[in-house]
Amino acid sequence: MITGDAAYIKKINRSIILKEIVKEGLISRADISKATALTRATISAQVADLIEEGLIIETQLEHYTVGRKPIMLSLNSEAGYALGIDLDYDHISFTVTDLKGSPVRSKRIEIDTNEYSEIIKVLINQIEKYKAEFADCRYGMIGIVLAIHGLVGKDEVIHYIPRLKWNKINLKTDLERQIGINIYLENNANLSAFAERVFVHHETNNLLSATLYSGIGLGMMMNNDFFRGHDGFSGEIGHMIVVPEGKPCNCGNKGCWEKYSSESSIFEYLSETRQMKHLTYQHIQKWLDEGDKEVQTLMEQFIFYLSIGLNNMINMYNPDVLVLDSELLRMYPDALEKIKGNLNSSISHYRELLISTIGKKSCELGACALAIKHFLNIPMLNLPFENR
Structure with a gap:
């Protein structure tokens, strides 16, 4: 056996189990086993770790008429929070969601400048406020994704934003240096598409x-x-x-x-x-x-x-x-x-x-969903769109 194989398999199994819990919302250990073909022992060990880490919680169904009440598992939505930012040419929109993608805060700040130094000050100031507000939960701010209305390379460097006239800007590095949280940059249309896939x-x-x-x-x-x-x-x-x-x-x-x-x-x-x-x-x-x-x-x-x-x-x-x-x-x-x-x-x-049906918030919600996906380290999210 190659060194690391067991750890790698454990990581894959964890991802599979988390994906199923997020997808179903509420699910029992037995149903996870049916859906994934993983053994009960594997699921029990992984679930114990996830509960200890505060990522999932157990709930006993109260209204269950046949046999013993099953213990259901769900994602702990309050374990951490994601921040999605839509950086447009005349405003910056901020949305914070819990780990289930439900919005808990939102704000829009009008801007009348394309000066990089001024805009990054606005970003840092607002991010720091959210970072402090959610610092007391288990994982705090788990990730930040910025939507860019322009060309973003695979290296996450901004190559060109026509409306702001920005060229070759490394916003990701500049923000991470100040904030100390993982920052991801993505094209705004990609994030809207991601929101449609995740929520609908x-x-x-x-x-x-x-x-x-x-x-x-x-x-x-x-x-x-x-x-x-x-x-x-x-x-x-x-x-x-x-x-x-x-x-x-x-x-x-x-x-x-x-x-x-x-x-x-x-x-x-x-x-x-x-x-x-x-x-x-x-x-x-x-x-x-x-x-x-x-x-x-x-x-x-x-x-x-x-x-x-x-x-x-x-x-x-x-x-x-x-x-x-x-x-x-x-x-x-x-x-x-x-x-x-x-x-x-x-x-x-x-x-x-x-x-x-999501509307203008699709970009910010897609950004939050992408931050959640990175944090949970699962291949895809399936989240409900109700009450957003």
Whole structure:
């Protein structure tokens, strides 16, 4: 036997057992054995360790009419807390969840600068507050994941954020040096896709999620992992050209998809034409309710160009599930049916096309879920989405 084999097998068995407990929420030792084919002795030894470590707890079912009341196992949700951060160009959003992915704190801080030194101060200040608040629980803050609206390499170095004009920034190292907690950086669209997989689409192994807020990003989950491409830059689908020689884009090209079908393109146009600096979704909803012809025409164009890009994505990737994350689509009547009506190519194949039910929090929740996954060291999380 090679030295370390027993320890490695023990680690694998622990991961299998934890994954099953998280997936089921409440489960007995006997049912873990049935689901995993591990022996009762192996499960008993592992469970004893996990209870001693404070990661799982035992609960006796009170309303059980036949035989002895079974002892059920569940994840100790209060053993530690995860922090997800969405770093966008005009604000930073923070969400803290327990180990079951349920939010317990959230905050949004507006920013009006792209200066790295100023933004990192905001990040450190807020992280330190959360770190102190949850210091008394068993594992404290178990991990922090930042969502980046730009190019993040496999080395977790920020290579480019168009809106902030950041190039070659090692935010992970700078934060870890100050905070002393594991920091992970990931593309925002990838984290939204991860949230869809973890909280909603548990049986899907081939999922695409397009986020349409400040730009257009594509998160890709394939076989329970991110598809990142060679350097980690895949998914920048917003810079696919849909109108040759069209509107100029910050990336240097003209006619990029996100200049026509991102929510920011709608907000920028209406802010300019209606001379409203602080335009909100409520304004757009009001105009739609009033039957504003210009806004309705703008939304129809939004859907038209969105459909062009989606057709390309479907033909390229043949997804099982394709999720669209957009508040405007949730607001606009029959948006999904109108999109599907534009996807009439005989070679376009997908099983489900959906508008996200998680909404704008998907990025932060995905970030928290990824921190939990790293902490528990399990291959995939399946968590319920109720009451989030």
